[in-house]
Amino acid sequence: MKRIKISDLTNSEEFGSEVLVMGWVRTVRDSKNVAFIAMNDGSCLRNAQIVADMTVIDAEIIDKINSGASLRVVGKLVESMGKGQKNEVQAISIEVLGEANPDHYPMQPKRHSLEFLRENAHLRFRTNLFGAINRVRHNMIFAVHRFFNDRGFYNVHTPIITASDAEGAGEMFHVTAFDMKNPPKTKDGDIDWSKDFFGHETNLTVSGQLEGELAAMALSQIYTFGPTFRAENSNTSRHLAEFWMIEPEVAFADNHDNMNLAEDMLKYLVDYALKNCAEDLEFLEQRLLNEEKEKPQNERSEMTLREKLRFVLDNDFERITYTEAIDILKNSPAQKKKKFVYPIQDWGTDLQSEHERYLVEKHFKKPVILTDYPKEIKAFYMKQNPDGKTVAAMDVLFPQIGEIIGGSQREENYDKLMTRMKEMNIPAESMWWYLDTRRFGSAVHAGFGLGFERLMLFVTGMTNIRDVIPFPRTPKNAAF
């Protein structure tokens, strides 16, 4: 007999047919004559209701059915006599495939804190919440590939181990095959990296962008979607040491094309979630409502989760330059009433997250794309504007999350790029391969990076990034 998934089972109206269901027990409710087992197999949020008549199923077997146990149930699909589900399975036979001793199984049939579930990340998949999050995560991964594929982009696997030390995106994790207790040394007593596996000092990548640019200079439209690693000691709800980043890179495209692509992509992904994850989003929305009931009135969100998602779809992102943003902030009531911890001083300083949040959440009340930042606060590869002061950068800011996308048009002029690299002490010798794109057939191009987990925060309404990736890697924590 073929196993039926619970997503199909719960919609079935083939009453009287015999079915085989397998899954894990969520709760058991029993009385003298009958036991009700709520069983889940991850195919959807819904549980199957298994009805075990004590005259049919041995008491010995019922005893072994606890929360967390895995079961193989053969039974008859019937119309449910109770409320809450349209059908149920009247068990003919139940096999307990794997018991879960309730004295030791950590997941109880009750609400757990997110902190507790993080410490039990190996079992949190079995909760409604993490089932929903991980199904949404899968759908978003799939939608990213579909969005780019439909537009003629090629997916490029950029390297995870790199010898480049000039990506400029943060501290890196070293990769070595040396016995760290006794590494080969040079005459001067330094570690001799030429004897290491790659004959070079190597690191885990902090961005696939530079390699992505190489591919875009031939394939025109490419994107990467891979893991990235930052050894920053960042202890926040928005940072991970290991996260997944989507980085499109497009030839013959300027910063306006770049912004259009970013906005189209975000809207496509949000739309895909609304259309394909309706049940899980409804559950996540309810979770958020319950959580907000605990908060004081003025801290509660004005919109539900799905209203927030639809709002992003229905409204154009506000596009303003850094210079315009500074003017708005300088003349804002928040600045005049001294509400900012860091008051806006002069043109040229980077915005604090309180300023970004003010623009997005108070002033425009929608996603904002900030462009044309002072060149001093941005990376060496960004396209220098004719004004000599700014670069063609663009950051997409989202409510609650802050910077969800960072990108720019790239400097395609060899001389300008070299000058900027010298000013910023970027070692040009080791970047010869990157500079070659500007020596041979250089072209206007642009790209950006989307932090996948930050998108997940927005779509699921979760507030800690450690809850939207199955196994979070953060300072002092690489368990599981």
Next chain:
RNA sequence: UCCUUCUUAGCUCAGUUGGUUAGAGCACCUGACUGUUAAUCAGGGGGUCCUUGGUUCAAGUCCAAGAGAGGGAGCCA
């Protein structure tokens, strides 16, 4: 890394001014119940009060250091 709050039963938490044998709800176990919806009712078991050191006649409670966690900031995606 900085600021701040927290760490008491399996989980979530209460514990007064330092004072006898550290409590509750849920979970678990036992029993009752003819169909439940995180069932209900009755009973029961369960503690390295994060660790180390100190103050005190007396420390879950006060002090110091350390560890871990949450929130905020910086860095960014």
